[in-house]
Amino acid sequence: MSTSDPAPANTGFPTGRRAFPHRDLLAIAQLERHEILYVLHEAERWLSFNRRAAKHNDVLAGLTVINAFFEASTRTLLSFEIAGKRLGADMINMHAAQSSVRKGETLIDTAMTLNAMRADAIVIRHGSSGAVALIADKVGCPVLNAGDGTHEHPTQALLDALTLRHALRRRGESGDDFTGMTVCICGDITHSRVARSNLLCxxxxxxxxxxxxxxxxxxxxxxxxxxxPFHDFDAALRGVDVVMMLRLQSERMNGALLPSAREFHHLYGLNRRRLDLAAPGALVMHPGPMNRGVEIDSDIADLAERSLVTRQVETGVAVRMACLEILTRTARGVGGWGDGSGTVAEASS
Amino acid sequence: MNAPSSALFAGGTLVLPDRVETGMLRIEDGVIAAPGSAERDGPCTRIDAAGLLVAPAIVDLGVFAVDRAAFHFGGIARAALMPDQDPPLDHPARVNFIAKSGKPDLWIHPLAAATRNLDGTAIAELALMREAGARAVATGRRWIADSAVMLRVMQYAAMLGQPVITHAEDGFLTHGSVATAGEMATRLGLPAAPAAAEALAVARDLALARLAGARLHLRQVTTRAALDLVRAAKAQGQDVTAGVTPAHFMLSDLDIGGFRSFARLSPPLRCEDDRQAVREAIADGTIDVISSGHDPRGVEDKRLPFADAAPGMAGAQTLLPLTMTLVRDGVIGLSRAFELLARAPARILGVNAGALEPGFEADLILVDPDLPWIVSGEKMGGIAGNTPFDRQPVQGRALAVYKGGVEVSAAGSRTRGNPRSVGSGGH
Structure with missing residues (x-):
């Protein structure tokens, strides 16, 4: 499989530019529509690749990718780690809990340290909005935002888009994008980076x-x-094609922002009755981990062919493989990916 | 300080309280002489000010650090120091030390902490601090949440004849926030508080000041709603003044895009409509004072993610040129600019300075109002260069600063030995 084909034919690329002219993946807000479509296009082949028995490729062999997670994560970290390993990269995980960050080292100093270790890409999660961009500004390698505060979580939005695209295909509704569809995102919008990235994507x-x-x-x-914006969940659900539920963090349920988890469930929990208000066959998504019985009822979460929750996890690995592969092209000297200036430096053949 | 301080400024344009005119200004014994009064014998330095403005030196009401180099660069001869020091200015001895710390070439006017340790619960020794040199009572960076405490502080200050300088933001609404609620904060995912937090606090403080008969100075009023309250209170004759810093008439919350921590301020940057409201309030007299809010912060406080960075900007160096943009834009005239920068803050502090008036202290600056320069946090001098105006072209510089009629250099020319010497006279 070639990694240098510049673009799929159907995404309306501007000519003379790389298909993905960014060194880092920091936010969906930085991406053009055709760039989003290009990442999805690249992820497609990793999706089928991942379903094979032997899931190993050495396209990133010899490269070092650091997962620097300053905030607890299980699934995103695991997803990036699997993605990197399947591409043959050396994946190193750095947890803030075990790092010098706890000893008072500044974020910039930590970034400089990681940079000095000659990583070829750094995947960062941090609890402060904008922190990943701050680090990206100080290091010399591609940076992938795995969630910064309540700002963005771009790979989540990309994997959600790819998951949705495949669910539509399975139902015979082809089309690369979601024109004409209505999606309802429900939950703690204020504190959700997933909501922001998905909204934009x-x-x-x-x-x-x-x-x-x-x-x-x-x-x-x-x-x-x-x-x-809606406050009435029933009204928000009426006629939608997709319901995207967000995880409600337990620290929000203590009475400061919400009276209680059970009242939240009463007003905003997705159950069978509510799902029936949506369009026939409406799909259900959740970035996980789910609070069953709070924002989503178990029978909905497990609804075959309607709930995409486990598909999202599967797609996540493919999307992260695509992101790692695309962002390391310049470092790997892939033809046509130039020197990082964003323009095509040499003719790709 | 017995330096000969008779001088004649000739050929310059004098920025007088009510007009701007070319003329001569004579200084006798460090004080501005009455025009036409008889010249005295003795040495008199003649200073050629051709092509320059001869203006009152800036009186910067509410700075967070004593930053000699930055103040000199900015044409500031007097600065009122906020009580938010470490330790806070809540004790007469510390107030006394600060009151003498900058003399003779920079006068620091300490602002007494309204409450002990600035924690908003117990009234500090306001009378003793006044005797030690405090020029006003200030709540510091924070809001005093307890209205009963605030009322008592105001009653006490009223008895002492001192103004109360407040930070007007409802602290419960702003708790944990780093931006003004609105589209930018939502897009960036930053913890945000509604702009109404300011109007709420202004309304309360106005009501309490009326009750206590206190003079109130709202250090920064940055929203249309709060400015309307101040305007209405003034119309009813209340003794209230309002201030602002250039950030709030130059910038809006669009400038926090890119998470630039130099634009993390307190109060946070507001929406564009509020910025316009501030400019209108400067034009119509609702705002009385423009100050720098000078708060130099090193990289350890600022090179952090936006929400983790400390608020504040180094503003002393850019106070004059940014205020001059209002003159250039036709919002205010030159006399009014120096009313905002010098005369009004001096009046609030009760010092005989801040204007070219006979009998006033000869605190002067020579200004090239059109001199173009590029703001550079690294090159301007001062403790730190955390300015959101970094790399912006501006116009207007103070070329010389005179304190009491004697020229001051950046290093403090008149001070021998320890520049923080406290041995040069009383307050």
């Missing part, structure tokens, strides 16, 4: 997005980002 791909939350968990002027 889904809209870039043509979907209409509704967001639903109590006022205490709805950020100011969300409509300025193009979303239609």
């Amino acid at each position: 889904l809209q870039a791909l043509g979907a209409t997005v509704r967001v639903c939350a109590p006022p205490t968990l709805m950020p100011a002027q969300i409509a300025a980002m193009g979303a239609e």
Whole structure:
């Protein structure tokens, strides 16, 4: 399989530029629609690759990728680790709990240290919005944002888009994007980087997005980002093609922002009755881990052919493989991927 | 300090309280002489100010650090130091030390902490601190949440004849926030508080000041709603003044895009409509004071993710040129600019300075109002270069600073030995 084909034919690329002209993947907000489509296109082949018995490729052999997670994570870390290993990279995990960050070292010093270790890519999760961009500014290798505070979680949005695309294909509704579809994102919008990234990504791909939350968990002027805000979950669900539930962090349930988990479930829990308000056959997504019985009922979470929750996890590995592979092309000297300036430096044949 | 301090400024444009005119300004014994009064015998230095403005030196009301180099660069001869020091200015001895610390060429006017340790619960020794040299009472960076404490502070300050300088933001609403709630904060995923936190606090402080009969100075008023409250209170004759820093008439919350921690301020940057409201309030007199809020912060405080960085900016060096943009934009005239920068803050502090008036201290600056220069956090001098205006072209520089009629150099020309010497006279 060639890694240097510049672009799929159907995504409306500007000519003379690399298909993905960014050194880092920091936010969906930085991406053009055709760049999102290109990442999805690249992830497609890793999706089928991952379903083979022998899931190993050495395209990233010899490269070192560091997972620097300053905030606890299980599934995203695991997903990136599997993605890197399947591509043959040396994956190193750095947990903040075990690192010098706890000893008072500044974030910049930690970044400089990682940089000095000559990583070929760094995957970063951090609890502060903008922290990943700050590190990216100080290091000399590609940086992938695996979640920064309540800002963005771009690989989650990309994997959600790819999951949704495949679910539609399985139902015979082809099409690369989501034009004409309506998606409802429900839960703690204020504190959700998943919501922000998905809102931007889904809209870039043509979907209409509704967001639903109590006022205490709805950020100011969300409509300025193009979303239609709802407080009434039943109204928000009416006629939607996809319901995307967000995880409610337990620390929000203590009475400061919400009276209780059970009241949240009463108002915003996705159950069978509510799902029936959506369009026939509406799909259910959740970035995980789920609070069963709080934001989503178990029978909905496990609904075959409607719930995409485990598909999202599977797709996540493929999307992260695509991201790692694309962002290391310049370092690997892939033809046509130039010197990082964003323009095609040499003719790709 | 017995330096001969008779001088004649000739050929320059004098920025007088009510007009701007070419003329001569005579200094006798460190004090501005009455025009036409008889010249005295003795040495008199003649200073050629041709092509320059002769203006009152800036009186910077509410700085967080004594930053001699930055103040000199910015044309500041007096600065009122916020009580938020380590330890806080809540004790007469510390106030006394600070009051003498900059003399003779920089006068620091300490602001007494309203409450002990600035924690908003117990009233500090306001009378003793006044005697030690405090020029006003200030709540510091924080809001005093307990209205009963705030009322008592105001009653006490009223008895002492001192103004109360408040930070007007409802601390419960702003708790944990680093930005103003709105589209930018939502896009960036930053913890945000509604802009109304300011109007709420301003309304309360206005009501308490009326009750206590206190003079109130709201150090920074940055939103349309709060400015409307101040305007209405002034119309009713309340003794209230309002200030602002250039950040809030130059920048809006669009400038926090890219998570630039130099734009993390307190109060946070507001929406564009509020920025316009600040400019209108400067034009119509609702805002009385423009100050720097000078808060130099090193990389350990600023080279951090936006929400983890300390708020504040180094502002002393850019206070004059950024205020001059208002003159250039036709928002205010030159006399009014120096009213905002010098005369009004001096009046609030109760010092005979801040204007070219006979009998006032000869704290002067020579200004080239059009001199173009590029703001550079690294090159301007001062403790730190954390300015959101870094690399921006501006116009206007103070070319010389005179304190009491004697020129001051960046290093403090008149001070022998320890520049922090406290041995040069009383307050």
